[in-house]
Amino acid sequence: MLRLLTRELRLAWVERSGGAIALIFFLIVVSLFPFAVGPQPQVLARIAAGVVWVAALLACLLSLERLFQPDAEDGTLEQLVTHGLSFEAIATAKIIAHWLTTALPLLLLTPLAAILLNAPAASWGLLAAGLALGTPALSAIGGVAAALTVGLRRGGILISLLVLPLAVPTLIFGVGLLDPLAGVAALKWLAATTLVALSVSPFAAAAGLRAALE
Amino acid sequence: MHRFANPARFLRLARLIQPWTAAAMFACFGVGLYLALVASPIDYLQRDTVRIMYIHVPAAWMAMQTYAVIAVASLVSIVWRHPLADVAARAAAPIGVAFTAICLITGSLWGKPTWGTWWVWDARLTSVLVLLFIYMGYMALWSAFDDRQRAARAAAVLALVGAVNLPIIKFSVDWWNTLHQPASILRRGGPTIDPSMLKPLAVMGLAYLFFFITVLLMRMRADLAAQRLEAAAERRVMAQEVPA
Numbered sequence: 277m278l279r280l281l282t283r284e285l286r287l288a289w290v291e292r293s294g295g296a297i298a299l300i301f302f303l304i305v306v307s308l309f310p311f312a313v314g315p316q317p318q319v320l321a322r323i324a325a326g327v328v329w330v331a332a333l334l335a336c337l338l339s340l341e342r343l344f345q346p347d348a349e350d351g352t353l354e355q356l357v358t359h360g361l362s363f364e365a366i367a368t369a370k371i372i373a374h375w376l377t378t379a380l381p382l383l384l385l386t387p388l389a390a391i392l393l394n395a396p397a398a399s400w401g402l403l404a405a406g407l408a409l410g411t412p413a414l415s416a417i418g419g420v421a422a423a424l425t426v427g428l429r430r431g432g433i434l435i436s437l438l439v440l441p442l443a444v445p446t447l448i449f450g451v452g453l454l455d456p457l458a459g460v461a462a463l464k465w466l467a468a469t470t471l472v473a474l475s476v477s478p479f480a481a482a483a484g485l486r487a488a489l490e
Numbered sequence: 491m492h493r494f495a496n497p498a499r500f501l502r503l504a505r506l507i508q509p510w511t512a513a514a515m516f517a518c519f520g521v522g523l524y525l526a527l528v529a530s531p532i533d534y535l536q537r538d539t540v541r542i543m544y545i546h547v548p549a550a551w552m553a554m555q556t557y558a559v560i561a562v563a564s565l566v567s568i569v570w571r572h573p574l575a576d577v578a579a580r581a582a583a584p585i586g587v588a589f590t591a592i593c594l595i596t597g598s599l600w601g602k603p604t605w606g607t608w609w610v611w612d613a614r615l616t617s618v619l620v621l622l623f624i625y626m627g628y629m630a631l632w633s634a635f636d637d638r639q640r641a642a643r644a645a646a647v648l649a650l651v652g653a654v655n656l657p658i659i660k661f662s663v664d665w666w667n668t669l670h671q672p673a674s675i676l677r678r679g680g681p682t683i684d685p686s687m688l689k690p691l692a693v694m695g696l697a698y699l700f701f702f703i704t705v706l707l708m709r710m711r712a713d714l715a716a717q718r719l720e721a722a723a724e725r726r727v728m729a730q731e732v733p734a
Contacts, residue, residue: 437623444620444662483643487640
């Protein structure tokens with residue numbers, strides 16, 4: 277499983293495409309909002325956290341379609357299974373790899389996005405902490421959706437349809453973290469939501485992969 | 491349970507039950523609509539608009555109940571690979587969407603005269619909206635695959651993931667709502683509801699339930715018939731391909 281994870285990371289490094297595109301997409305979505313709602317600093321500061329979260333959520337969706345698809349097409353997935361790797365282990369490795377290659381770079385870019393949106397400097401830390409805690413859940417839910425849609429020609433749009441409703445709690449608690457009154461409660465609930473997502477998703481994604489190879 | 495795994499036996503049973511559930515449905519709708527729209531008292535605040543409740547509330551009940559049916563059928567499908575469970579889950583989904591849509595639309599129509607707006611980001615409205623999205627994703631996944639077996643597996647997994655998630659979504663939306671909207675909206679009545687309104691509501695709830703059962707059986711029968719037709723067509727093609 278560890279070898280699979282390093283392989284994934286090495287592949288992402290060599291191809292260097294998916295993650296970078298997601299980052300650029302993230303920044304573009306963030307910078308679209310000032311155009312849409314006006315450049316007033318107070319307005320932007322008010323919506324900054326929500327915008328960063330929604331942009332991160334959308335950016336995470338981008339690379340999901342390619343999470344299992346190439347390996348399913350060229351037979352790598354079957355090879356891995358015949359080598360005795362369980363579907364659950366494959367799913368877990370893929371989810372971790374997705375988080376490391378897509379969500380982690382996004383995290384590093386959040387201060388930049390926060391500056392663009394005139395978010396108060398005090399909120400940067402909370403925003404980044406929320407994303408750090410919440411994005412594993414997004415990768416996990418995304419992993420399930422990607423596994424369920426392996427082999428579909430237009431899987432990408434379907435993945436978005438499946439992931440976004442399920443990501444509502446993460447979004448709510450992630451943004452709630454910045455509320456001065458509810459912050460601590462939001463932190464705990466965000467952590468709980470992520471834990472549930474992480475514990476359920478390897479099995480659900482494995483069931484999806486198993487159905488794909490049957 | 492596997493007594494009913496045989497589609498022929500199920501079809502026989504369904505054909506036997508369906509007229510009765512249909513009759514019960516029509517009876518309940520007849521009595522329920524009369525009680526709800528004519529015989530029940532008007533609300534002292536809302537006047538006649540309160541009658542929307544008799545359409546709206548049972549739809550909300552059934553929207554949730556139908557998802558529960560899909561989730562249970564999906565569990566049965568995954569654990570026992572029961573062939574009829576997939577048929578039932580697939581047949582139930584559009585009915586659930588219809589209930590959810592009725593719930594949202596009547597709620598919106600009700601909200602305009604009583605709250606003064608078509609839509610508020612109220613906790614219950616929001617979670618029903620998310621439920622609608624989940625239903626739609628579920629149906630989209632079903633129809634995305636050419637291979638029925640594969641579609642059934644994927645949809646069952648999704649339905650169960652959604653079942654785990656729905657309470658979390660419900661809770662998070664409630665939490666978010668109390669955070670953002672300290673009870674600014676006038677809510678309907680008190681916690682208790684007058685018996686004169688409860689009875690029509692209960693009858694309407696039964697009517698919706700019988701409607702669900704009747705349409706579910708109809709859709710399952712239609713689905714099984716369609717599968718048989720497809721299989722027959724495939725056999726015919728195969729027979730033609732065999733060189734004479």
